Amino acid sequence: MHPLFKRGRFSLYLLAWVPLVVTSIYSLATRGTLSWWKASVIVVPVFLFYAVLCVFAWYPCRATPLDRVSFIRLLLTHLTAAVFFSFVWTRASDAYAYAILSPQELVGLTRQFLPQVNAIFTVGVLLYLLSVAFHYVLIAMEDSRQAEARAAEARVLARDAELKALKAQINPHFLFNSLNSISALTSIDASRARDMCVLLGEFLRLTLGLGQKTVVRFSEELDLLQKYLTIEKIRFGERLRTQETIQEETKACLLPPLLLQPLMENAIRHGIASLPEGGEVRLTAERQNGRLEILVENSWDPDAPPRRSSGLGLKNVQQRLEARYGKEALLRIMAEGELFQVSLSIPIESEDRV
Amino acid sequence: MNASSKKRWRALIVDDEELARHIIRELLQPHSEIEVAAECANGFEAVKACAEHKPDLIFLDVQMPKLTGFDVLELIGEGVSVVFVTAYDQYAMRAFEVHAVDYLLKPIGKQRFEEALERAKSRLGEKMPSAQKLADSARPPQQFLERVVVKEGTRVTLIPITKLDYVEAQDDYVALASQGKKHLKQQTIASLEACLDPNCFVRIHRSYIVNLERVARIEPYGKDSRLAILSDGARLPVSRTGYARLQTLLDERK
Numbered sequence: 001m002h003p004l005f006k007r008g009r010f011s012l013y014l015l016a017w018v019p020l021v022v023t024s025i026y027s028l029a030t031r032g033t034l035s036w037w038k039a040s041v042i043v044v045p046v047f048l049f050y051a052v053l054c055v056f057a058w059y060p061c062r063a064t065p066l067d068r069v070s071f072i073r074l075l076l077t078h079l080t081a082a083v084f085f086s087f088v089w090t091r092a093s094d095a096y097a098y099a100i101l102s103p104q105e106l107v108g109l110t111r112q113f114l115p116q117v118n119a120i121f122t123v124g125v126l127l128y129l130l131s132v133a134f135h136y137v138l139i140a141m142e143d144s145r146q147a148e149a150r151a152a153e154a155r156v157l158a159r160d161a162e163l164k165a166l167k168a169q170i171n172p173h174f175l176f177n178s179l180n181s182i183s184a185l186t187s188i189d190a191s192r193a194r195d196m197c198v199l200l201g202e203f204l205r206l207t208l209g210l211g212q213k214t215v216v217r218f219s220e221e222l223d224l225l226q227k228y229l230t231i232e233k234i235r236f237g238e239r240l241r242t243q244e245t246i247q248e249e250t251k252a253c254l255l256p257p258l259l260l261q262p263l264m265e266n267a268i269r270h271g272i273a274s275l276p277e278g279g280e281v282r283l284t285a286e287r288q289n290g291r292l293e294i295l296v297e298n299s300w301d302p303d304a305p306p307r308r309s310s311g312l313g314l315k316n317v318q319q320r321l322e323a324r325y326g327k328e329a330l331l332r333i334m335a336e337g338e339l340f341q342v343s344l345s346i347p348i349e350s351e352d353r354v
Numbered sequence: 355m356n357a358s359s360k361k362r363w364r365a366l367i368v369d370d371e372e373l374a375r376h377i378i379r380e381l382l383q384p385h386s387e388i389e390v391a392a393e394c395a396n397g398f399e400a401v402k403a404c405a406e407h408k409p410d411l412i413f414l415d416v417q418m419p420k421l422t423g424f425d426v427l428e429l430i431g432e433g434v435s436v437v438f439v440t441a442y443d444q445y446a447m448r449a450f451e452v453h454a455v456d457y458l459l460k461p462i463g464k465q466r467f468e469e470a471l472e473r474a475k476s477r478l479g480e481k482m483p484s485a486q487k488l489a490d491s492a493r494p495p496q497q498f499l500e501r502v503v504v505k506e507g508t509r510v511t512l513i514p515i516t517k518l519d520y521v522e523a524q525d526d527y528v529a530l531a532s533q534g535k536k537h538l539k540q541q542t543i544a545s546l547e548a549c550l551d552p553n554c555f556v557r558i559h560r561s562y563i564v565n566l567e568r569v570a571r572i573e574p575y576g577k578d579s580r581l582a583i584l585s586d587g588a589r590l591p592v593s594r595t596g597y598a599r600l601q602t603l604l605d606e607r608k
Contacts, residue, residue, distance in 0.1 A: 237371075275419055276398070
């Protein structure tokens with residue numbers, strides 16, 4: 001849509017023509033043979049017509065964006081258009097004058113203006129070029145407004161994605177249960193309660209920080225995992241036992257953030273939490289044939305009542321792996337008897353190679 | 355002083371997390387009229403402790419290993435005032451609202467706890483809403499029963515739905531056939547049918563629901579009816595409408 005027809009701009013545009021119209025009426029009425037009334041009847045429609053005609057300058061302006069076409073082409077386009085518009089305007093005005101005025105008035109007018117025909121044509125050209133300049137300004141304004149809107153939209157989208165990742169990451173169950181544990185500890189062991197507050201704060205801060213990066217070192221993922229496990233061990237007590245076998249070479253590997261903790265959370269929520277006596281979660285990470293292989297194993301109760309939102313964390317991991325690696329990443333979930341396994345295999349990217 | 359304020363109340367605290375039980379114990383401390391009869395770390399213990407201590411009041415966590423809070427409620431029967439405890443379970447919370455059951459959210463606040471306690475005491479002796487209805491409305495939409503909990507005497511059996519062969523109505527009870535054994539449960543066949551995945555279980559007769567996986571073949575029997583022969587050899591009557599239902603389901607599967 002033409003930007004001039006938005007937000008009352010058109011009336012402002014017409015207002016800009018008023019001084020020109022008034023001057024013309026004045027010169028016609030005082031120096032020529034026409035009455036004030038006749039002068040107005042001639043001048044107002046003639047300029048109104050040109051004002052409307054000049055609005056069409058928008059189309060050639062849009063077809064030749066300032067920053068993308070050569071100067072020659074710009075000049076050619078607008079000069080051609082200017083000559084054409086001015087020609088149409090002077091011809092049409094001529095015809096209009098013939099139709100409106102009496103032969104007598106026409107003779108007077110012709111006598112007055114005949115020497116100036118070329119000048120009027122030039123004015124037409126100049127007015128059109130002025131309108132071109134005006135339209136370029138208008139287009140620039142619209143563009144920057146749109147760019148701003150787009151940027152704002154992009155910001156909202158990015159924030160949305162971040163929040164979604166975070167929401168999937170920090171599961172309300174974990175948060176509320178941890179707060180409940182802290183609440184219990186305040187009267188049993190105040191310093192442990194404080195430790196847990198700090199741990200929870202660090203866990204949230206790390207999650208927020210890692211969530212903003214596109215890749216992180218595996219060692220950073222392990223740090224986050226430690227905080228998480230320490231919190232969960234306070235909650236579950238002796239029911240949660242963990243064992244980690246981490247090959248030193250894996251620590252420098254790069255991977256998308258927040259992949260490891262959901263795997264562990266899945267093992268705890270759907271595995272350990274379903275067993276009255278608890279169980280063990282084993283984490284193994286190693287480099288093999290240019291790939292990072294991560295295995296999370298846990299005991300579970302195959303007949304356990306289904307927990308709400310089961311598998312949501314794993315699904316999220318799967319989606320993010322697919323988005324980044326396509327078919328290069330493998331996430332396998334196996335349940336055999338009372339053993340539950342999730343294995344993750346991704347191509348290695350290490351810092352020295354990136 | 356009236357008689358009721360002198361009465362001592364017996365309470366059970368059921369939660370799989372030690373720290374969570376501790377909070378409730380602590381919040382109960384100022385209430386000398388309440389005696390904590392037992393603390394239980396899972397549903398089985400809770401059912402056992404209920405039989406043993408006959409508590410008046412139970413603080414019951416919803417999410418526990420093996421048996422959920424709803425299962426426990428179903429197994430302990432009536433006459434006990436139950437206050438549910440949950441961290442974050444929208445469906446369970448909605449079910450509590452709908453059935454006007456008291457519940458506490460973790461972390462548990464003192465004021466909310468006192469309110470719930472007062473209400474629970476005033477409600478003592480009133481009937482709890484049926485555990486089945488509560489559990490049904492706490493189940494997320496489009497999710498069907500995954501296992502059936504049965505209590506026979508003091509024994510609690512969990513039957514995974516995949517191991518359920520067929521169900522037979524017997525007055526107010528249903529007999530659940532699984533792996534060659536039959537388990538009796540007090541429930542109507544219609545209410546059980548409503549909780550089962552209609553793509554796996556078919557009501558083949560006024561008194562029978564069958565697991566589609568177990569049907570080996572259908573044989574004609576008499577003039578208007580048929581027999582379903584299951585893979586373990588069991589023979590179940592199939593009514594005309596039941597046969598029609600069976601056919602549409604089998605057609606869909608092809």
